[in-house]
Amino acid sequence: MIRVLDLEYPEHPYLNLALEEAIALAIGKRVVPETLRFWRNANAIVIGRFQCPSLEVNFEECISYKVRVERRFTGGGAVYHDLGNLNFALALRRNNPLIGEKLFRGFELLGKAVEFGLRSLGVKDVHFKPVNSVLIGKKKVSGMSGLIAKEFIFVHGSILVSSDLELLDRVLKAPYYNRREKFVRSKWHEVTTIEKALKRDVELEEIKRAIIEGLRKVLGYDFREKSIMAFERTLARNLYNEKYSKLEWSLGPCTMCPRKRIDEIIFKELTLNKIHQADELF
Numbered sequence: 001m002i003r004v005l006d007l008e009y010p011e012h013p014y015l016n017l018a019l020e021e022a023i024a025l026a027i028g029k030r031v032v033p034e035t036l037r038f039w040r041n042a043n044a045i046v047i048g049r050f051q052c053p054s055l056e057v058n059f060e061e062c063i064s065y066k067v068r069v070e071r072r073f074t075g076g077g078a079v080y081h082d083l084g085n086l087n088f089a090l091a092l093r094r095n096n097p098l099i100g101e102k103l104f105r106g107f108e109l110l111g112k113a114v115e116f117g118l119r120s121l122g123v124k125d126v127h128f129k130p131v132n133s134v135l136i137g138k139k140k141v142s143g144m145s146g147l148i149a150k151e152f153i154f155v156h157g158s159i160l161v162s163s164d165l166e167l168l169d170r171v172l173k174a175p176y177y178n179r180r181e182k183f184v185r186s187k188w189h190e191v192t193t194i195e196k197a198l199k200r201d202v203e204l205e206e207i208k209r210a211i212i213e214g215l216r217k218v219l220g221y222d223f224r225e226k227s228i229m230a231f232e233r234t235l236a237r238n239l240y241n242e243k244y245s246k247l248e249w250s251l252g253p254c255t256m257c258p259r260k261r262i263d264e265i266i267f268k269e270l271t272l273n274k275i276h277q278a279d280e281l282f
Contacts (some may be wrong), residue, residue: 004225008039014244024234028151036090041081048076054259059266076145084162092153106155107132113218117210140189160193
C-alpha cells in the first residue's frame with residue numbers, strides 16, 4: 001500500500017520543499033509508509049540542487065511578477081510553478097524491487113504512469129521520453145528529477161495543466177552552452193499544457209486520479225489517502241528553519257558568478273516578509 005498525501009502550502013514554496021525532503025527521510029527511516037504526494041506552489045521558480053540561479057532566473061522579471069526562487073534537494077533543471085502546475089512526488093524505500101539501483105528506472109515508471117493517466121483522459125500522442133520527460137507530440141508537458149539515497153528512492157515531477165506559459169518564458173532564462181561552466185544547466189524544450197491538448201478546462205482532481213490509476217497499473221500497488229505524521233511535521237519544521245528558509249541554501253555555493261551580489265539583493269527583496277518560522281505555518 002502506498003499512502004496518498006494531498007498536502008500543499010502554495011504561498012510558502014520553502015515549506016513545500018522542506019516537506020519533500022522530510023517525507024523522503026522519514027520513509028528512509030521506516031517511520032512512515034511509502035508515499036505519493038500532490039502539491040502546488042503559487043508563482044515560484046524551483047532550481048536544481050547543483051544549479052546557479054543567476055544563470056537560470058531572470059530576477060528582475062521575478063520582482064515584477066512576484067515570483068519567488070527556491071532550491072530543491074534533487075538535481076535537474078529549473079522549473080516554473082504556479083497554481084496551474086501540479087507537482088507529484090513518489091517516495092519509496094531503497095530496497096524497492098521495482099526500481100532497484102537505477103534512478104532512470106524510477107523516471108521510466110513514473111513517466112509511464114503519467115503517460116497512461118493522460119491517455120485515459122483523452123490526451124493524444126502523449127509518450128514518455130527518456131530520460132525524464134513526458135511529451136505531447138514534440139512538446140514537453142511533464143519533467144522529473146530525483147535522488148537515490150542510502151535509505152530511500154525519491155522521484156518527483158510536475159505537470160503543466162493550465163500554467164501561464166508566457167510568464168514561464170519571462171522568468172526563466174533561455175539556456176546557452178558554455179563548456180567552462182561547472183553548473184548543471186537547464187535544457188530547453190518547447191512546452192504545452194494539458195488544457196491546450198484537450199481544448200477544455202481541466203480540474204486538478206482529474207489529473208490526480210489519472211496519475212494514481214497510472215501508477216496502480218505500472219506498480220501494481222493499492223493507494224490510500226492518509227495524513228502527514230507528527231515525525232514528518234517536526235522534521236519539515238527543522239528543515240525549513242535551518243535550511244530552506246536560508247539565503248545561503250537558495251543562492252547556493254556559486255561564488256564565481258559576476259551577478260551574485262546583485263542577485264542577492266534582488267533575492268532578499270523577493271523574500272522580504274515572506275519567510276516565517278515554520279511553527280507559524282503548520
